Amino acid sequence: MTTWNHRACVETSNRNLTLRHKRTGARRQITENQYQTPYHRRTGAYEDQLSCGYLCLITLQTSNVDPDLGPGAQLTSITHVDKKLQISCKCLPKPTSCRDVVSTHDRIVVTLASGLEVMCDTKTDGGGWIIFQRRIHGDVDFYKNWQEYRDGFGDYNIGEFYLGNENIFNLTSSRKYELRFDLEYENKKYFAHYSDFQLLDENNKYKLVIGSYSGNAGDSMRRHVNKFFTTFDKDNDDSQNDNCAIIRRGAWWYQDCADVNLNGNWGWGAPNGAFWDNITVWESVSFSEIKIREID
Known part of the structure; x- marks a missing residue:
């Protein structure tokens, strides 16, 4: 199966405000721009809500952390220093089930610790x-x-x-x-x-x-x-x-x-x-x- 081209990774407190990222090889890297993300009516998702996953990858070097999709990584703080972003992250294990996934999106695609890629419903009857x-x-x-x-x-x-x-x-x-x-x-x-x-x-x-x-x-x-x-x-x-x-x-x-x-x-x-x-x-x-x- 194929997956969304734009995966939700890390969410800010404002669901419309995210960090921009770009692909670097097989992984995504963070740039220092903020922008208003477009809404995808077809998937019900906000595009490119982004990722400390790359930082987790290079920090932990472990297959138990998902470098592309939260909750493999969580954004803990964003601060401005000389108009540049300082990004703080913490790395979490891959979820074992959709019960481990918390998101502002009603539907989100995640890779479980088993390696199985699934779509989670995070809202219905408690998610x-x-x-x-x-x-x-x-x-x-x-x-x-x-x-x-x-x-x-x-x-x-x-x-x-x-x-x-x-x-x-x-x-x-x-x-x-x-x-x-x-x-x-x-x-x-x-x-x-x-x-x-x-x-x-x-x-x-x-x-x-x-x-x-x-x-x-x-x-x-x-x-x-x-x-x-x-x-x-x-x-x-x-x-x-x-x-x-x-x-x-x-x-x-x-x-x-x-x-x-x-x-x-x-x-x-x-x-x-x-x-x-x-x-x-x-x-x-x-x-x-x-x-x-x-x-x-």
Whole structure:
């Protein structure tokens, strides 16, 4: 997957006021100019909110510090000396999960200590969510094969992606997680929360395990509990005669076939739209995020 060209690194107290930086080789270096950063409507981020990361890199020389993206580094002070900036930094370890990430941005891409690059939701219900599926306008085709869903696909810069079932399995196999769906339809917002969430491994066909439901979206996922993941080239659903991924033009934990099809054809209706039955029946939602968060 590709990432945003302009990553948020260190934030000042004024979210619009940042330090300018430039690339020096593979890393970014700081210049002494301040400027008003432009706002990117597509990503919801302020461009180039910047970085002591390079200073951490040359100071610590350790792979456990992220030189490009906070909280690998935090800005502690900025002072003017003869119209030049004096920059003070402190270096922090890479986050182990999105719960370690604090940002004024609602969404931020970080590299975890494990090396996995994820988009964090830092605001919803207290933040700390790893987003593993996101669709906002349909620019990324989600009609993918088994390997692509296993490994992940999409573009953080575009804002649409799937993190990958193997990555989700690795996350949920070692710690307990909760699951949340955030959806929009006809200018209204909906959510569904599940108290537990786990994907089993590839040998178990990424079987879906979820807990009890709460929210205002309706419990449409109940039909899909304990079902296996199906793609157009790997039929693991309960249908005797058909591959539900082909019928629904998506990939999901299909039964025979679906009350939820959020990886279906974006903007379409029956029978293969990106729907959530209790909200849209057969119509597509206009926004979809699926996210997980560690449980203490």
